[in-house]
Amino acid sequence: MKALEDKIKEQGKVIAGDILKVDAFLNHQIDVDLMMQMGKDIYNYYSDRPITKVLTLEVSGIAIAMAVAHYFKVPMVFAKKSQSLTLSDPTYVSQAYSYTKEKNYQVRVDQAYLSSSDCVLIVDDFLANGQALKALINLVKQAGGQVGGIGIAIEKCFQAGGQELRQEGYHIYSLARIAGFENGQVIFEGENEPKNN
């Protein structure tokens, strides 16, 4: 999606070699117009699928998941990372490993909000090693539901998550696909490839 790639080039910052900071428009300050366009793009891509629910993980998946759900006109559910005071009813729980925090964390959804009749579109802001996505997929499976597709804002294609999940048969649509970083610059897939002429 060109508007997102342009924004990443303009306002994204590469820090510590391989961390892309998109706080300016995606996960601290939110460019709501861009976010709604991104939601519409993911909706257009999956609009032929019988999606009943959009599922994401708190915190930074919420804004894009809401935009996607708005166009599908279905509820959005965000999985929680910690036990909440009001999350006292039975929950589906799965585990993910955080490479940045170097520890396991739990991801949970109240069983009332995922069911065997759900065709779930899983949405997140980043896909790198795929730990969060795998935990979300696991929640949908526990509920007996179907994963109708996966929509991602920014995929780091040089990390293994996307490839692993595609090999398992999941369909992933990513709005911006990063091939790597060079001298603090973002290189998207298809960029810097040999031209035909």
Add this chain to the structure above:
Amino acid sequence: MKALEDKIKEQGKVIAGDILKVDAFLNHQIDVDLMMQMGKDIYNYYSDRPITKVLTLEVSGIAIAMAVAHYFKVPMVFAKKSQSLTLSDPTYVSQAYSYTKEKNYQVRVDQAYLSSSDCVLIVDDFLANGQALKALINLVKQAGGQVGGIGIAIEKCFQAGGQELRQEGYHIYSLARIAGFENGQVIFEGENEPKNN
């Protein structure tokens, strides 16, 4: 706002005497259509004010703040409760007390995203003791900006936050104003009052 009050009556659950659980539509599963209506209602109320930014606090303020910002066509910023790996630039920091967790927590925004030229609409899902709102107001003040108004989904009018903030001169618009709970039922302000006829 009648649609929200109806939804609270239908799907809200009062637990432990005075906790209103709205996980079914507001802060775990999200009724996105209702959320967009709520955003539009807050927009309509404050549309004559020169709002440049919508500010909320992660996690459960994000969805409604995004809906409000969508109608204002301005950026949304969500303050963070914890130090993030990518939040390495200078931040405004303020402190709030959590009555449920019985401890202080810090609330921070990257200084790049609030400035002295901002007229900020602060939005949150709940207003009870006002601790979170006071911390957000403090961040706006640190930036030298102006609080253009406060928009709340659900105000617990029997707790002190709303009254204290109004006495300090802040304008608060709440979509649903809860007077109290009786036998596990929600009583809104204006309900159960003596009728004229």
